[in-house]
Amino acid sequence: MVRIVREKEENFSISKVELFQIRLPLKSPFKTSYGVLTEKAFDIICLTSESGHIGYGELVAFETPDYIEETLPNSRLIIKDHLLPLILNRKIENPTQIWEWFQVVRGNYMAKSAIETAVWDLYAKITGQSLGVILESATDQLEVGVSMGMVASTEELLKRVSDYVEEGYTRVKLKIKPGYDIIPLSAIRKKFPNLMLMADANSAYDLSHLTDLKALDSLNLVMIEQPFAADDFLDHAILQKELNTPLCLDENIRTVNDCRVAVALGSCRSINLKIPRVGGITEALKIIDYCRDKQILVWLGGMFESGVGRALNLQLASRTEFGLPGDISASDRYFYEDILEKPLLMEAGKMKVPQGLGIGVTVNGAFLQKNNLSYTWLKR
Numbered sequence: 001m002v003r004i005v006r007e008k009e010e011n012f013s014i015s016k017v018e019l020f021q022i023r024l025p026l027k028s029p030f031k032t033s034y035g036v037l038t039e040k041a042f043d044i045i046c047l048t049s050e051s052g053h054i055g056y057g058e059l060v061a062f063e064t065p066d067y068i069e070e071t072l073p074n075s076r077l078i079i080k081d082h083l084l085p086l087i088l089n090r091k092i093e094n095p096t097q098i099w100e101w102f103q104v105v106r107g108n109y110m111a112k113s114a115i116e117t118a119v120w121d122l123y124a125k126i127t128g129q130s131l132g133v134i135l136e137s138a139t140d141q142l143e144v145g146v147s148m149g150m151v152a153s154t155e156e157l158l159k160r161v162s163d164y165v166e167e168g169y170t171r172v173k174l175k176i177k178p179g180y181d182i183i184p185l186s187a188i189r190k191k192f193p194n195l196m197l198m199a200d201a202n203s204a205y206d207l208s209h210l211t212d213l214k215a216l217d218s219l220n221l222v223m224i225e226q227p228f229a230a231d232d233f234l235d236h237a238i239l240q241k242e243l244n245t246p247l248c249l250d251e252n253i254r255t256v257n258d259c260r261v262a263v264a265l266g267s268c269r270s271i272n273l274k275i276p277r278v279g280g281i282t283e284a285l286k287i288i289d290y291c292r293d294k295q296i297l298v299w300l301g302g303m304f305e306s307g308v309g310r311a312l313n314l315q316l317a318s319r320t321e322f323g324l325p326g327d328i329s330a331s332d333r334y335f336y337e338d339i340l341e342k343p344l345l346m347e348a349g350k351m352k353v354p355q356g357l358g359i360g361v362t363v364n365g366a367f368l369q370k371n372n373l374s375y376t377w378l379k380r
Ligand SMILES: O=C(O)CCC(=O)c1ccccc1C(=O)O
Pocket: 067, 146, 147, 200, 202, 250, 301, 302, 303, 304, 305, 327, 328, 329
C-alpha cells in the first residue's frame, strides 16, 4: 500500500462537480462471447477544488449489463443520488478516505471508481505531484498487450495479429466462446510459436465444456481468462485442477476479499486487475499487495478507456508487481479521436507513462464542452 506523506495539513474540499456524457465510435466492431460493441459510451467526471484544481475520473460502465451488472445509466444515478452527497461539503485529507465513506453504498464499483480516481487526481494536483509517483510507478515506459475481438475468417484474424505484432504489441488476447476457441487459437499459435498468447471467454463456458477447455492446454497459452460465470469460484477451482494452463479471474474480482476466496479455493493463478471494477485505486492497491503476498500473477486489464482512464492505467501498471503487459493499447487502436490534447500512442513498441501533475495528461476542454453535460453541482 502506498504511504501518503503529508508535510502540512492541506485539507481540501470540492466546489464544483461536472459530468460529461461522451461517445467515441470504435474503428472496428469488437465481438465478445456476449455481444458486439461498435462505440464506447462513457462519462468524464470533473471535480474542481476550492483552490481551482481539476481532478478527472472516468465512468467506464457499459450501456448494457452484459459484462457485469453495472450500467452507465445506473451508475450515473448512484453517483448523483448516493455517492456525491457523501463527499460534497466535506474536508478531504487524503484520498483513501473516499473508499471508507463509500462503504455505506453496496457494490456499484465502477460508479465509486469514477469519483474516487478523480479525487486521487485532484489530490496529486493540489500537492504538486504526479499521481504516478504517489502510486510508486517504477518505469516511464511500458510494453503493452492487445485484446482482440472474435474475427470470423482465420485469414483476417492472422492478418490482424501480424499487424499488432509488427506495431510492437508483445501480448495478444483473443476473445473465445464454445465453438470459437481451438481453431482460431491454434492458427495464431502455429504462425507465432513464441507469442504471449491468451484467451478470454467472458463467462461463456461451464463444466459441461471440460473437454473443449482441456484441449486448449496443448497451445501453451499464458492463461485462460474468466471461462465460467462471474459469481462462480467453485467450478473455476475444479477446472484449474484439470488444467496446466493458469486460469485468470476478471469479472469475479471486485474486492480483496474476492481474491482471498479465489486463493483459498484455488480458483485461479492470475488476476486481471481493473481499477474501475474494484471501486478505485484504494482497493486496487490492496489487491496488488495481497497478490504479491500470495504469489498470484497480477496484470492490468482494460475497459476501452478514453485517455483519462488510460493515463491512470499506465501509471498504475508501471509498478513493479505487474507481471505481464496490460490490456492498455494505444488509443488509436480503438478510437479515431481521443479526449486528450495529445493522444496516448505507442512509440517503438512501448507506451509512455504520463509524468505530469496528477494523471499527467491534458484533457481537451473544447472537446468536453461539445458533449452533453449531464450534471453540474456548485457549492453555494
Ligand atoms: O483493451 C481493452 O480495453 C480491454 C478489452 C477487453 O478485453 C474487455 C473490454 C471490455 C470489457 C471486458 C473486457 C475484458 O477484459 O473482459
